[in-house]
Amino acid sequence: MKYFALLWANLKRKKIRTTLTIGSFLIALMLFGVLAAVHAAFYQGIEVAGADRLVVINRVSLIQPLPLSYRERLLQLPGVKEVTHASWFGGVYQDERNFFPQFAIETESYRRMFPEFAISDGQWKAFEGDLQGCVVGAATARRYGFKPGDRIPIKGTIFQGMWEFNVRAIYTGTRQGDDETQFWFHKKYLEENGPDFFKGLVGWYTVRVGNPDQAGAVGKAIDARFANSSNETKTEPERAFAAAFVKQMGNIELLLLTIGGVVFFTLLLVTGNTMATSVRERTAELAVLKTVGYSDRFVLGLVLAESLLIALQGGLLGVLAAVGIAPGLSQAMPGMTFYLPTSSLVLGVVLTVLVGLAAGLVPAWSAMRLRVVDALRRV
Amino acid sequence: MVRVDGTSNGSLIQVRKLDKRYQRGSEEIHVLQGLNLDVEAGDFVAFMGPSGSGKTTLLNLLGGLDVPSAGTITVAGDEISALSAQKLTAWRARHVGFIFQMYNLIPVLTAFQNVELPLLLTKLSRAERRRHVETVLELVGLADRMQHYPRQLSGGQEQRVAIARAIVADPTFLLADEPTGDLDRRSADEIMELIDRLVNEHNKTVLMVTHDPRAAERAHAVLHLDKGVLIEAA
Ligand SMILES: Nc1ncnc2c1ncn2[C@@H]1O[C@H](COP(=O)(O)OP(=O)(O)OP(=O)(O)O)[C@@H](O)[C@H]1O
Numbered sequence: 001m002k003y004f005a006l007l008w009a010n011l012k013r014k015k016i017r018t019t020l021t022i023g024s025f026l027i028a029l030m031l032f033g034v035l036a037a038v039h040a041a042f043y044q045g046i047e048v049a050g051a052d053r054l055v056v057i058n059r060v061s062l063i064q065p066l067p068l069s070y071r072e073r074l075l076q077l078p079g080v081k082e083v084t085h086a087s088w089f090g091g092v093y094q095d096e097r098n099f100f101p102q103f104a105i106e107t108e109s110y111r112r113m114f115p116e117f118a119i120s121d122g123q124w125k126a127f128e129g130d131l132q133g134c135v136v137g138a139a140t141a142r143r144y145g146f147k148p149g150d151r152i153p154i155k156g157t158i159f160q161g162m163w164e165f166n167v168r169a170i171y172t173g174t175r176q177g178d179d180e181t182q183f184w185f186h187k188k189y190l191e192e193n194g195p196d197f198f199k200g201l202v203g204w205y206t207v208r209v210g211n212p213d214q215a216g217a218v219g220k221a222i223d224a225r226f227a228n229s230s231n232e233t234k235t236e237p238e239r240a241f242a243a244a245f246v247k248q249m250g251n252i253e254l255l256l257l258t259i260g261g262v263v264f265f266t267l268l269l270v271t272g273n274t275m276a277t278s279v280r281e282r283t284a285e286l287a288v289l290k291t292v293g294y295s296d297r298f299v300l301g302l303v304l305a306e307s308l309l310i311a312l313q314g315g316l317l318g319v320l321a322a323v324g325i326a327p328g329l330s331q332a333m334p335g336m337t338f339y340l341p342t343s344s345l346v347l348g349v350v351l352t353v354l355v356g357l358a359a360g361l362v363p364a365w366s367a368m369r370l371r372v373v374d375a376l377r378r379v
Numbered sequence: 380m381v382r383v384d385g386t387s388n389g390s391l392i393q394v395r396k397l398d399k400r401y402q403r404g405s406e407e408i409h410v411l412q413g414l415n416l417d418v419e420a421g422d423f424v425a426f427m428g429p430s431g432s433g434k435t436t437l438l439n440l441l442g443g444l445d446v447p448s449a450g451t452i453t454v455a456g457d458e459i460s461a462l463s464a465q466k467l468t469a470w471r472a473r474h475v476g477f478i479f480q481m482y483n484l485i486p487v488l489t490a491f492q493n494v495e496l497p498l499l500l501t502k503l504s505r506a507e508r509r510r511h512v513e514t515v516l517e518l519v520g521l522a523d524r525m526q527h528y529p530r531q532l533s534g535g536q537e538q539r540v541a542i543a544r545a546i547v548a549d550p551t552f553l554l555a556d557e558p559t560g561d562l563d564r565r566s567a568d569e570i571m572e573l574i575d576r577l578v579n580e581h582n583k584t585v586l587m588v589t590h591d592p593r594a595a596e597r598a599h600a601v602l603h604l605d606k607g608v609l610i611e612a613a
């Protein structure tokens with residue numbers, strides 16, 4: 001630590017240059033953070049999906065329904081612990097742009113199947129007791145100011161007509177990244193008031209297996225059970241199901257990786273150049289340090305530490321900025337939850353350290369190899 | 380007694396048959412050719428000679444900044460011409476104080492911090508380091524300039540800071556390469572005054588290269604570098 005003054009003084013040598021380099025790290029890491037938040041927003045469903053849950057859909061496509069009667073048959077299969085179902089409603093609240101997903105759910109089992117969504121017992125009871133009741137995710141409730149007791153009109157698009165619901169419960173996600181935008185109501189209500197074409201049908205089933213290791217085998221058994229029936233099934237782990245859902249939006253991951261890669265490569269060149277210039281300018285000073293008795297390895301470490309310190313200052317500020325920006329993104333794009341997962345924060349800092357070290361490596365190496373007699377003769 | 384005939388025994392610095400050749404392209408430059416030198420503790424030697432005669436080369440070898448092509452250099456019993464580069468660095472830190480023509484202070488460090496640099500390599504505590512630095516800055520007459528940066532000092536003051544840095548770790552001997560070469564007459568006199576005091580009052584051993592006869596006058600012995608060997612001035 002006694003060498004810190006020397007390290008710090010070197011950074012202050014060319015204030016503008018140091019500031020600009022720190023700025024590059026700030027911008028790059030901020031961009032990285034925002035990209036990570038976008039990535040998380042798209043993939044949060046995948047990352048938080050339950051490992052012990054399978055999704056059963058119609059083999060033809062996700063929008064083809066399955067018979068309600070499958071519920072009992074699914075429950076009879078070995079390894080299946082619990083079954084629930086949901087149906088896409090696709091209604092519009094006031095305006096087309098106000099999107100949030102609405103599901104007609106099986107009231108009895110849905111809450112048990114998705115314990116990550118926290119609802120107070122009292123509110124859940126109130127929901128159960130009102131056929132016209134609904135449960136709203138905290139994010140959607142916040143966005144439209146829904147409170148328990150409110151009456152919400154939703155215009156059906158698949159199920160024509162004006163539907164009215166009473167807000168009875170608000171759920172919150174218990175994990176970072178849990179989707180808090182959903183809107184649930186009783187399938188029974190849809191069954192009794194909806195059109196005939198959807199009677200006795202559901203959108204998809206969610207199945208819980210007793211042992212996550214056997215999820216694959218149970219999935220195969222389910223599909224085998226309904227093979228050659230008029231409604232064949234396709235069963236996938238919830239994770240894979242969520243991933244397939246995201247894939248429909250294009251290869252976001254590749255895009256993010258490409259942008260991130262280019263940014264970090266540029267950063268490496270910029271910082272490498274800064275450090276090389278900085279070392280070249282003070283050849284004589286480094287030679288003096290060696291003359292006085294500082295070892296070659298010390299000089300190597302000094303230059304690396306400078307590079308690292310520049311990187312860390314900018315990198316940490318950038319990550320902080322990204323953390324600050326994420327909520328703003330969520331506000332600008334309602335319906336998606338932007339946040340910086342801890343793993344991305346750590347990755348950002350690790351990348352900062354790596355780029356900082358890599359950029360300092362070549363200049364540090366030449367500083368280490370520098371011979372005092374040559375350096376002092378040159379000035 | 381300073382001697383150049385290689386016959387002395389047990390002197391502080393003992394140079395025997397020192398050879399230094401440089402290769403420049405296909406041409407070989409034989410700068411030092413079997414040079415002998417003995418310097419005892421407390422001596423003050425001045426080296427003179429035309430430009431290119433090898434004075435800086437000799438100082439670099441004596442200070443362990445470069446290695447001889449042949450011959451030996453022994454300081455206080457250690458044969459430094461046999462040390463590895465790493466050991467040589469540690470040896471320099473303990474035994475040699477360097478004073479350059481261009482001062483070579485670190486511009487982003489204050490006078491205090493510049494002088495403290497060699498002490499950071501020792502086990503001294505912060506308080507002890509402070510005491511040592513203040514003592515030597517006082518000695519060179521810059522107690523009131525400790526927090527100044529090099530650019531806020533005159534050339535003479537910069538050189539005094541450099542001298543303070545050279546003596547702060549109490550090295551075995553001092554090497555000065557044209558310490559007054561870049562200074563005006565008055566500052567040069569002040570610097571020589573200071574070096575004189577280091578020798579006479581503080582018992583330092585000093586080996587100095589100079590072009591300035593007035594500076595050389597103060598030395599106990601003036602040696603001329605001629606055709607790769609040292610000759611005592613008549
Ligand atoms: N690294 C080197 N490679 C090749 N030649 C060198 C090298 N260092 C010194 N020389 C040559 O060795 C000779 C002696 O150089 P040196 O710097 O020791 O002279 P000097 O007496 O200090 O001169 P000045 O009074 O100008 O400082 C010169 O001819 C110089 O060109």
Ligand SMILES: [Mg+2]
Pocket residue numbers: 434435436556
């Ligand atoms: Mg010279």
